[in-house]
Amino acid sequence: xxxxxxxxxxxxxxxxxxxxxxxxxxxxxxxxxxxxxxxxxxxxxxxxxxxxxxxxxxxxxxxxxxxxxxxxxxxxxxxxxxxxxxxxxxxxxxxxxxxxxxxxxxxxxxxxxx
Numbered sequence: 001x002x003x004x005x006x007x008x009x010x011x012x013x014x015x016x017x018x019x020x021x022x023x024x025x026x027x028x029x030x031x032x033x034x035x036x037x038x039x040x041x042x043x044x045x046x047x048x049x050x051x052x053x054x055x056x057x058x059x060x061x062x063x064x065x066x067x068x069x070x071x072x073x074x075x076x077x078x079x080x081x082x083x084x085x086x087x088x089x090x091x092x093x094x095x096x097x098x099x100x101x102x103x104x105x106x107x108x109x110x111x112x113x114x
Contacts, residue, residue, distance in 0.1 A: 004106040007081070012064040017085050017102050019057050022094060026057035029087035030097060034061050039080030045069070052085070061085070070108045079108050 007013035021027040032055060036047035045066040052059050061083060070079045085102045 001082070001103040001105050004104050006107045006109050007063070007068050009068055009070050009108055009111045010065060011068060012062065013068060013106070015061045015063065015083055015104060015106075017059050017061065017104070019059075019087065019089065019100060019102070021089065021091050027089045027091075027100075028057050029055050029089045029100065031055070032059065032085055032087035034083060034085045036063065036067060037082045037084075038078050039082070040078065041082075044081060049086075052087075059085070068108045070110050079110070081106055081108060 004015065019027050019029055029052075032052035033049040034047070034052065035049060036044045038044055047067060052061075063081075063083075068081070082103060082105045087100045087102075088097045089100055090096045091098055
């Protein structure tokens with residue numbers, strides 16, 4: 001799982017996900033969904049199996065607001081986010097509707113109280 005740069009509490013954060021086939025060539029999924037959890041594996045902001053509507057070899061998942069909400073002085077695992085993209089693609093070499101998963105993680109940093 002790739003570690004991305006930190007996000008900021010209650011801000012916006014865009015995650016880029018690239019897809020490739022078994023040869024390393026770019027591939028456009030036939031379908032894709034994404035799920036967002038914290039470091040404990042709990043769903044964040046009810047983000048489970050959200051459909052990706054603009055399919056391409058590179059997709060962008062925009063997170064904001066409650067997706068990036070953290071508790072003050074919370075457990076660091078609650079500040080961790082794991083974004084998992086589940087997709088399927090067709091391969092000219094090995095078959096149709098093959099599963100592909102991509103996962104990234106990042107920390108959400110809490111804003112200082114002013």
